[in-house]
Amino acid sequence: KRHLISAADLTRDDAVLILDTAEEMARVADRPIKKLPTLRGRTICNLFFEDSTRTRISFEAAEKRLSADVINFAAKGSSVSKGESLKDTAQTLEAMGVDAVVIRHHASGAPYRLANSGWIDAPVINAGDGTHQHPTQALLDAFTMRRRLVGRDAGLGKGLDGRRITIVGDVLHSRVARSNVDLLHTLGAEVTLVAPPTLVPVGVENWPCEISYSLDEVLPKSDAVMMLRVQRERMNAAFFPTEREYSRRYGLDAARMAKMPEHAIVMHPGPMVRGMEITAEVADSDRCTVVEQVANGVSIRMAVLYLLLGGSEPAVTTARTEEN
Ligand code: CP
Numbered sequence: 001k002r003h004l005i006s007a008a009d010l011t012r013d014d015a016v017l018i019l020d021t022a023e024e025m026a027r028v029a030d031r032p033i034k035k036l037p038t039l040r041g042r043t044i045c046n047l048f049f050e051d052s053t054r055t056r057i058s059f060e061a062a063e064k065r066l067s068a069d070v071i072n073f074a075a076k077g078s079s080v081s082k083g084e085s086l087k088d089t090a091q092t093l094e095a096m097g098v099d100a101v102v103i104r105h106h107a108s109g110a111p112y113r114l115a116n117s118g119w120i121d122a123p124v125i126n127a128g129d130g131t132h133q134h135p136t137q138a139l140l141d142a143f144t145m146r147r148r149l150v151g152r153d154a155g156l157g158k159g160l161d162g163r164r165i166t167i168v169g170d171v172l173h174s175r176v177a178r179s180n181v182d183l184l185h186t187l188g189a190e191v192t193l194v195a196p197p198t199l200v201p202v203g204v205e206n207w208p209c210e211i212s213y214s215l216d217e218v219l220p221k222s223d224a225v226m227m228l229r230v231q232r233e234r235m236n237a238a239f240f241p242t243e244r245e246y247s248r249r250y251g252l253d254a255a256r257m258a259k260m261p262e263h264a265i266v267m268h269p270g271p272m273v274r275g276m277e278i279t280a281e282v283a284d285s286d287r288c289t290v291v292e293q294v295a296n297g298v299s300i301r302m303a304v305l306y307l308l309l310g311g312s313e314p315a316v317t318t319a320r321t322e323e324n
Pocket of ligand 1: 056271
């Protein structure tokens with residue numbers, strides 16, 4: 001494959017290959033010098049039209065660990081404010097010799113347009129577009145689940161068959177939920193969405209998952225519970241749920257977490273709003289994998305970049321490292 005636009009484009013074999021490659025990449029982080037020469041001489045542009053902390057820094061860390069040259073572009077402070085289009089911005093960057101583009105955009109479909117327009121030749125990786133897709137987030141989430149629920153070594157070559165994953169909250173505006181439903185289904189997991197009726201997307205009955213409106217009923221049957229942020233920035237203010245009402249029905253606190261099986265984990269893609277969808281006590285508990293998810297994101301993004309750009313090079317296990 002030349003681009004990574006949607007988790008729905010990945011076959012089971014593609015997804016398992018990325019997860020297994022990420023396990024190899026994770027070993028680099030355990031070394032004194034956390035670098036491989038794989039993408040030396042290649043230039044990657046991180047094109048961010050929407051705010052980000054985790055994804056932007058994680059891609060940059062992954063690119064640097066693979067020895068790529070990195071160009072960071074933020075729409076704020078650029079000529080986008082003067083009316084420059086995505087096409088002209090992308091072509092300007094490609095003229096400077098960019099070998100791959102990582103793009104986050106507030107418009108659903110912008111990465112697909114960039115990849116299929118003929119505007120540029122470079123591979124395109126979607127770092128989150130509108131309410132549509134965030135495929136590397138879904139991959140890092142699946143990687144975290146496979147490690148915790150199947151095992152780091154035991155999981156190699158495997159999916160998440162039969163694991164029960166619950167995704168809770170503002171599904172309507174969540175590209176993380178969409179990407180996770182697609183990828184988790186491909187990997188054999190059983191997904192249940194729990195959301196207020198006003199935050200359920202039209203057509204959700206055609207998604208490969210169940211819908212529930214009772215968090216308390218679903219928790220005891222969950223191996224992982226993923227909490228979503230209420231995305232006020234994508235809502236009309238008239239529809240904001242109140243914090244108290246939302247957290248009472250759909251928030252995860254310690255009493256609710258106690259209803260989960262002992263082995264079950266709590267996940268969150270970040271950024272979290274403590275006190276709304278998750279209490280501080282749950283966010284800081286050792287069952288919550290939010291920090292682990294961030295660390296795993298670097299390994300996943302290294303794997304995606306390696307497979308899209310450096311696939312003819314030796315795999316990590318045999319690659320010459322900077323320390324050799
Ligand atoms: N999870 C995630 O995409 O976070 P950022 O918006 O900070 O990148």
